[in-house]
Amino acid sequence: MxxxxxxxxxxxxxxxxxxxxxxxxxxxxxxxxxxxxxxxxxxxxxxxxxxxxxxxxxxxxITDIANGGDAxxxxxxxTNLKGPYTLAILKKKIFVSESRSIFMTQITCLTLADRGIEPKVYISDIPARHGEPGLTPPESWPDKWEKYAAAGCVKNWIDDAAGRDFFYLAVGNLGQIFRIKPDEMPEQITYSELIDHPNTLVAWGLHRLGGMRFHPPSGLLFAVQPEMGEVIAIDPAKPGNYHFQPPVVRGFRMPTCVRFSQDFDKMYVCSSADGVVWQVEGFLD
Structure with missing residues (x-):
């Protein structure tokens, strides 16, 4: 959303x-x-x-749908991206998550140049697992796909933190969230180097992660845990292990995305298993 x-x-x-x-x-x-x-x-x-x-x-x-109609x-x-999924925009640069293989993903940076778009690998070799049926094209589903239905998602999720000079990266299958400040990092970095980079890892020990969104009034980052049916709140100012942190909302069926009303008082959660967007109030109580 x-x-x-x-x-x-x-x-x-x-x-x-x-x-x-x-x-x-x-x-x-x-x-x-x-x-x-x-x-x-x-x-x-x-x-x-x-x-x-x-x-x-x-x-x-990546398609511009501003005018609507037939895509x-x-x-x-x-064009020619590999499974692009999430997007963030910082200082006229576009960051997109790509699935380079069933076991590896990356974050690619797209910048406008005189001759058009120049894609460059920004964060490489991010571990991943094969996506579940329903989030991948039917022709890619394996035989006896039911046994893989809960095998996890290859996707990583990024959020541009309400226009700040950094973005958050969720390594979904590892339950980790990083704060990425491009101005303070190399032009290209691997996942293993990112782990060792100071002041980047803000949350770990989470269940498999889906979409997330920064909530400016509270300073909290809210992320969905699809297989748990939950939304959890992370305080980026206090990095730590969130394995035993209780959720702020639970009871959804495969939630994949979280957003807020324009006044930030209401939360909206996509529930992909039943085709519903839920409205949640009182999530900061």
Whole structure:
């Protein structure tokens, strides 16, 4: 999910290939998709310059859906990516998570140059495991796929921390969250080097992680734990082991994304198993 500057709350329907405006709530089947014929739409990120970017995981592209309609006819900001999933924008640089193989992912940096987009590997060799059916194209599902259904997700998640000069990186299958400050780090770094880099690891011991979002009024980072059906709060100012930290909300079915209302008083959580976006209040109590 993501808010646009015009106040629309958009949601990606990953397997349906659409992005819908759910700002008014209600039955989404009664609303016309903003964009359709997308190939595995995932993260949505407005650029602040009139573009609304969507990562097409199965299409390997980043597409501008600001004008809506048939995605096959919409402009592509980047192509030939490998399973792009989440996006962050810092200082006119775009950071995107890619699945380089079933066991390894990376964060790629895209910068605008005179001759177009220049992709560069930023964080490499991030460990991963194969994605579960439903989050990968049907033709990639293994035989007897049911035994792999809870095998985890290859995705890593990034959040640009409400426009600050850093972003958060969740290494989903390892239950770790890092604070990444590009101005204080090498132009390229491996996961093993990142582990040893000072003041980067802010949370560990978490269950498998899904989407996350920084909450500016509280200074907390909220992340979903899909297989646990929970949302957990992390205090980045106090790095630590969150293995025994109780969740702030529980009872969802495979939650994948968390966002907040524009006044930050309400939390919205995507529940992918039942096709519902839940509204939660009192999560700071």
């Amino acid at each position: 993501e808010w646009t500057p015009e106040g629309k709350l958009l949601v990606s329907e990953h397997t349906a290939g659409t992005v819908r405006d759910i700002s008014k709530g209600g039955d989404a089947s009664e609303s016309k998709p903003l964009a359709f014929h997308l190939r595995g739409p995932a993260a949505i990120r407005p650029t602040g310059e009139g573009k609304v970017l969507v990562a097409e995981t199965w299409g390997g592209t 096959r006819k919409l402009p592509k900001l980047a």
